[in-house]
Amino acid sequence: MAEQERTFFEYLVYVSENHSPLDFMLVADHIDKFFYGALLTIEITLLALLIGGVMAVPLAIARAYRHPWLNGPIFGFTYFFRGTPLLVQTYLVYYGLAQFDFVRESFLWRPILSNAWWCALITFSLNTAGYTTEFLRGAIENTPKGEIEAARACGMSPAKMMWRIVLPSAFRRALPAYSNEVIFMLHSSVVLSTITLQDILGVGRWLNGRYYLAYEGFITAMIFYMVLVFFISRGFRLWEKHWLGHLRPREQSSLPV
Amino acid sequence: MDSVWEYRGLLLEGTVVTVQLALASLALSVLLGLIGASAKLATNPASRGVANAYTTLVRGVPDLVLMMLLFYGGQQIVNDLGSATGLWDYVEINQFIAGVWSIGFVFGAYMTETFRGAILAIPRGQIEAGISCGMMPLLIFRRITWPQMVRHALPSFTNNWLVLIKATALVSVIGLHDLVWNASTAGRSVREPFTFMFAVLIIYLILTACSDVGLRWLDRRYNVGVDRA
Numbered sequence: 001m002a003e004q005e006r007t008f009f010e011y012l013v014y015v016s017e018n019h020s021p022l023d024f025m026l027v028a029d030h031i032d033k034f035f036y037g038a039l040l041t042i043e044i045t046l047l048a049l050l051i052g053g054v055m056a057v058p059l060a061i062a063r064a065y066r067h068p069w070l071n072g073p074i075f076g077f078t079y080f081f082r083g084t085p086l087l088v089q090t091y092l093v094y095y096g097l098a099q100f101d102f103v104r105e106s107f108l109w110r111p112i113l114s115n116a117w118w119c120a121l122i123t124f125s126l127n128t129a130g131y132t133t134e135f136l137r138g139a140i141e142n143t144p145k146g147e148i149e150a151a152r153a154c155g156m157s158p159a160k161m162m163w164r165i166v167l168p169s170a171f172r173r174a175l176p177a178y179s180n181e182v183i184f185m186l187h188s189s190v191v192l193s194t195i196t197l198q199d200i201l202g203v204g205r206w207l208n209g210r211y212y213l214a215y216e217g218f219i220t221a222m223i224f225y226m227v228l229v230f231f232i233s234r235g236f237r238l239w240e241k242h243w244l245g246h247l248r249p250r251e252q253s254s255l256p257v
Numbered sequence: 258m259d260s261v262w263e264y265r266g267l268l269l270e271g272t273v274v275t276v277q278l279a280l281a282s283l284a285l286s287v288l289l290g291l292i293g294a295s296a297k298l299a300t301n302p303a304s305r306g307v308a309n310a311y312t313t314l315v316r317g318v319p320d321l322v323l324m325m326l327l328f329y330g331g332q333q334i335v336n337d338l339g340s341a342t343g344l345w346d347y348v349e350i351n352q353f354i355a356g357v358w359s360i361g362f363v364f365g366a367y368m369t370e371t372f373r374g375a376i377l378a379i380p381r382g383q384i385e386a387g388i389s390c391g392m393m394p395l396l397i398f399r400r401i402t403w404p405q406m407v408r409h410a411l412p413s414f415t416n417n418w419l420v421l422i423k424a425t426a427l428v429s430v431i432g433l434h435d436l437v438w439n440a441s442t443a444g445r446s447v448r449e450p451f452t453f454m455f456a457v458l459i460i461y462l463i464l465t466a467c468s469d470v471g472l473r474w475l476d477r478r479y480n481v482g483v484d485r486a
Contacts, residue, residue: 083419083465084458085426088437092458095441096451187319194430201322208329215330218322226317233316 023213027220030207037203038224044120044199045189049182051121052128059129060136061162074133081130086188089127094119094195116195128185135177139170172243179236183229200224261456264443271439272460278356278435279425283418285361290368297373308369315366320359321427328355328431352433360424367417375409376402408479415472419465426461436460 006014016025027034059077062070081089097103097113104114112118143166151161193202204217241248261268296308332350339345379402387397429437436457444453 080458080462083423084461085423085437087426087430088454088457088461091437091441092451092454095444096454099449099451183316190319190321190427193321201319201325204322205325214333215326218326218330222318222322222326225319225322226314229317 022216022219023211024216026211026213027207027216030203031220033198033203033207034200034220034224037198037200037221038228040197040202041186041189041192041199042228044117044124044192045182045186047121048124048128049185051125053132055125055129056132056136057167059133060140063133063137064140078130078133081127082134086123086127087191087194090120090123090191090195093123116192116197120192120195120197124185124189127188128181131181131184132178135181136170136174139174139177140166142173143169175236175240175243179233179240182232182236186225186228186232260443260447260449261452264447264453267439267443268436268456268460271434271436272464274353274434275422275425275436276464278353278360278428278433279422281357282360282364282425283421285357286364286368286417286421289361289365290372293365293369294372294376297369298376312366312369315363320363320424321430323363324355324359324427324431327359328352331355331358352428352431355431356425356428356433360421360428363424364417364421367420368414371410371413371417372406374413375406378409379405404479407475408483411472411476411479415469415476418468418472422464422468423461 013025016023059074063074063078093113094116097119103109106113147165147169148161151165156164189199190201192199193205196202198206200221201218204221207213207217207220208215293308293311296304299305328350332348335348335350339348383401383405384397387401392400425435426437429435429441432438440453440457441450444450447453
């Protein structure tokens, strides 16, 4: 009997190749590649969110206080990046910039602008900066008037008031919108796979192309993205609980039920 | 810029495909959104469970992944099912259909949340009043729920639509000859990719600006009876 001479591992491979609708052993063989892909996805997403977030704070302040000659250009910037697809923005930077001789001859070309990783990071950062600027502006504009009056009454300088009162309160109000932006950015990072980078989807596409499969790579990619989103929303829920704790209704456990 | 003008026919064709794709996906997403919202508001726990699973799935998975799964894998599943049951012959899922189904499926989940919130915003007493006047459920939907639901849903609907238009660009990745695909092909052949991609960005901005005008008109129309501060 051939069945009994097989080891358990060989049996699994046999079932996976011949009976299971998904060849799970093949995926398991290449799971390390998916983890490297996940690392690239997380790396670019986090760096872009960090750079974009740091850019967004001064831009949002300038917009919220209607800076006479910065407000217009910043609005143009956010309108452009929010009104157009990230895919096309990335193509514009990665494929488009080579059209200009002065770009190709500049010192930035070889290390940065001809490199897909850097092009993606630049585009993603500008894109998320555009979105973050706008909702942070909304949060700053909605600062309760009383808080500002109180800060003035305490004799705070405008800079100190911004740092101590307006920004902390605006960040708190923007937190729920920001969790959506983070998940949105993770979803958008699939654009990486269209400019030759091996992110999660890129690995999935590679696996399907190499073994001529229809679903295995994509299903695995799907599971990876779902797990990431699960952890992000869990993290934000904890964060909101911590930073927005003062807005929650009082615990009612002491009352008789 | 001359080269863009030279290829205007190709870009226009692509724009038409993009707009058709966006409108077809929108129709599907509104349908799915209405079904999903009524499932979420239903008392039946099974239908609520299915609707919650649907929105959670979509929130967890990027649209391009679903699109590729449907385009490369869906064809095989549909045909395996067809040959197993003998109900249909060979079906081909082309890029347009895969795009409409995946974008419609994804935005159906966002529309579900939009419509659910909008229906919840209608005072319960109005529906009870409708019942007590002897209105049939369909008449209540047409005369009471729908006009107010549209009003409450419009801001979030507008947002969904603007994101949806941008999502259509992804269909070029699976090879649909839409605006992005046509422009990048033309850009490569005349070696001016930047110019052509920039033209695509401008066309997208024009599309969103046009829909903004249309949606603002709708917003005014459905808010006629409301006092605004």
